[in-house]
Amino acid sequence: MAKVLLFGRLADQAGWRERPVEAASITEVRAALADEDPALGEALDGPGVQVAVDKAIVRGEAVLTAASEVAFLPPMSGG
Amino acid sequence: MAKVLLFGRLADQAGWRERPVEAASITEVRAALADEDPALGEALDGPGVQVAVDKAIVRGEAVLTAASEVAFLPPMSGG
Amino acid sequence: MTTFPSITLTAQAFEPGALLTTFCAGRDETGAVASFVGLARAEHGQARLLELEAYPGFTDAAIAEFAEAARTRFGLHDYRIVHRIGRIAPGETIVFVATAAPHRRAAFEACDFLMDWLKSRAPFWKKEHGPDGDRWIEPTAQDRTDAQRWDQERN
Amino acid sequence: MTTFPSITLTAQAFEPGALLTTFCAGRDETGAVASFVGLARAEHGQARLLELEAYPGFTDAAIAEFAEAARTRFGLHDYRIVHRIGRIAPGETIVFVATAAPHRRAAFEACDFLMDWLKSRAPFWKKEHGPDGDRWIEPTAQDRTDAQRWDQERN
Numbered sequence: 173m174a175k176v177l178l179f180g181r182l183a184d185q186a187g188w189r190e191r192p193v194e195a196a197s198i199t200e201v202r203a204a205l206a207d208e209d210p211a212l213g214e215a216l217d218g219p220g221v222q223v224a225v226d227k228a229i230v231r232g233e234a235v236l237t238a239a240s241e242v243a244f245l246p247p248m249s250g251g
Numbered sequence: 252m253a254k255v256l257l258f259g260r261l262a263d264q265a266g267w268r269e270r271p272v273e274a275a276s277i278t279e280v281r282a283a284l285a286d287e288d289p290a291l292g293e294a295l296d297g298p299g300v301q302v303a304v305d306k307a308i309v310r311g312e313a314v315l316t317a318a319s320e321v322a323f324l325p326p327m328s329g330g
Numbered sequence: 331m332t333t334f335p336s337i338t339l340t341a342q343a344f345e346p347g348a349l350l351t352t353f354c355a356g357r358d359e360t361g362a363v364a365s366f367v368g369l370a371r372a373e374h375g376q377a378r379l380l381e382l383e384a385y386p387g388f389t390d391a392a393i394a395e396f397a398e399a400a401r402t403r404f405g406l407h408d409y410r411i412v413h414r415i416g417r418i419a420p421g422e423t424i425v426f427v428a429t430a431a432p433h434r435r436a437a438f439e440a441c442d443f444l445m446d447w448l449k450s451r452a453p454f455w456k457k458e459h460g461p462d463g464d465r466w467i468e469p470t471a472q473d474r475t476d477a478q479r480w481d482q483e484r485n
Numbered sequence: 486m487t488t489f490p491s492i493t494l495t496a497q498a499f500e501p502g503a504l505l506t507t508f509c510a511g512r513d514e515t516g517a518v519a520s521f522v523g524l525a526r527a528e529h530g531q532a533r534l535l536e537l538e539a540y541p542g543f544t545d546a547a548i549a550e551f552a553e554a555a556r557t558r559f560g561l562h563d564y565r566i567v568h569r570i571g572r573i574a575p576g577e578t579i580v581f582v583a584t585a586a587p588h589r590r591a592a593f594e595a596c597d598f599l600m601d602w603l604k605s606r607a608p609f610w611k612k613e614h615g616p617d618g619d620r621w622i623e624p625t626a627q628d629r630t631d632a633q634r635w636d637q638e639r640n
Binding site: 345346347348349350351352354356357358359360361362363364365366367368369370371372373374420421423432433434435437438441442445449472476 | 513518523587589
């Protein structure tokens with residue numbers, strides 16, 4: 173179980189910004205979300221989308237615990 | 252007769268900042284002031300000292316009326 | 331040194347002058363304070379409402395890391411960054427950045443540097459609510475060019 | 486446009502934040518306000534009191550002429566310049582300059598440009614009252630270099 177956060181256009185597309193997902197790795201998070209919403213799954217794999225675990229950018233895989241926070245960050249616009 | 256103004260180090264040197272001087276041209280102002288205070292006369296002719304008549308820089312000579320304001324401006328320091 | 335936070339993200343409208351006064355107060359050795367206020371434009375009646383999303387704890391940490399690097403790079407005494415998040419109406423302040431340094435060249439350059447980065451690379455997501463609907467926007471080509479000026483050392 | 490004077494010379498201490506707030510208020514199309522505050526430094530206990538002399542009617546006219554040229558050169562919406570004259574204690578504000586433009590590059594450059602000129606070429610006479618007596622001072626080599634940056638067109 174991990175807390176998943178979506179930002180920017182990803183949140184608009186999904187229709188939610190935060191929810192728990194049953195998953196022990198980033199790959200499992202992606203699979204669970206794609207299974208339920210294939211268009212969102214594709215968007216999460218799209219160009220420029222970064223993943224942060226517990227507020228630090230992660231490139232590649234990461235092991236998640238129940239307390240992990242996984243955020244999908246579309247390209248940042250600046251302020 | 253003209254109103255003569257001194258600024259910056261010229262005023263400190265002369266011991267005054269403003270006084271009337273009996274003169275019908277800049278040359279006459281310089282002569283009258285140098286006559287009375289030769290060191291001041293030399294300072295007014297020194298490098299970088301500019302003359303303004305009625306708040307406009309004048310290079311060379313100018314005819315003065317009773318209402319004229321003649322200012323001697325040492326090199327400006329910026330603010 | 332500072333008795334105020336260096337970085338604030340806020341959903342409330344704020345008043346840049348009050349921040350500047352606080353930032354300038356009680357300085358004996360700071361000769362120069364440069365500051366910048368970014369305002370939401372009305373775009374001549376296109377009346378876009380701006381919406382900025384941040385990731386609390388991530389966005390402010392990224393700004394802090396960058397700002398501390400700027401402090402070192404430019405020899406700043408201090409800086410202050412306040413950034414609006416949420417919905418911002420035309421004329422309202424989006425961002426305030428102030429930098430304090432012994433001399434003005436460092437203060438100006440650091441303020442410019444921070445703004446270029448904040449406008450192009452800081453982790454915000456920006457949406458414009460316009461007459462034709464909403465759209466998420468990305469940095470402009472000018473923003474990228476401005477930020478890239480600093481990637482090579484200047485003299 | 487402006488409901489405040491553009492240029493003020495004042496013998497009274499002033500508060501830069503209040504000026505910034507007034508300058509930023511009611512702007513719908515100005516995206517960028519850059520500003521600069523110059524403060525008198527204590528110079529680590531050398532405690533120089535600064536004294537600035539202006540020629541009223543001449544100094545403000547020269548500043549206005551230069552500032553209007555800057556407005557044209559940088560496409561400014563507006564500017565505000567307040568300069569102290571008389572005796573200035575350490576920590577007090579000497580100068581406030583603010584520039585308003587559609588975008589930040591023009592606002593920053595214009596503010597920088599105005600400050601370089603004000604610090605090196607504006608018609609003021611400056612005296613420092615230090616522990617070893619008074620002395621009239623002239624622009625520093627750095628001030629001249631800063632001002633000369635603008636004599637050739639930049640891109």
